[in-house]
Amino acid sequence: MEGLELIAFEIISSVGTARSCYIEAISEAKKGNYEKAEELIVEGEKVFIEGHDKHNELLQKEASGDNVVNLLILHAEDQLMSAEGFKIIAQEFIDVYRKINVK
Numbered sequence: 061m062e063g064l065e066l067i068a069f070e071i072i073s074s075v076g077t078a079r080s081c082y083i084e085a086i087s088e089a090k091k092g093n094y095e096k097a098e099e100l101i102v103e104g105e106k107v108f109i110e111g112h113d114k115h116n117e118l119l120q121k122e123a124s125g126d127n128v129v130n131l132l133i134l135h136a137e138d139q140l141m142s143a144e145g146f147k148i149i150a151q152e153f154i155d156v157y158r159k160i161n162v163k
Contacts, residue, residue, distance in 0.1 A: 074111030
């Protein structure tokens, strides 16, 4: 595998891992493990950035005149946006659990 397909799978893999970290962070916050939740957010952010960088690579190719749009790329974009949304939601849940569990 090479070219656009490889880039698409790199995006999907990176942001899928990030999304999993964000979901696990919510679970840890629910249990009161806020430090672990924050660690998972940081870990997710690291791998999300890898996927985001690959996405930027595709945008640069498109801007230079290469046609990069295909179904696999669209799926990669969808996964990228989903992971970003999960990060926002995870951070909000962590904050809410902290407030609920303050005694």
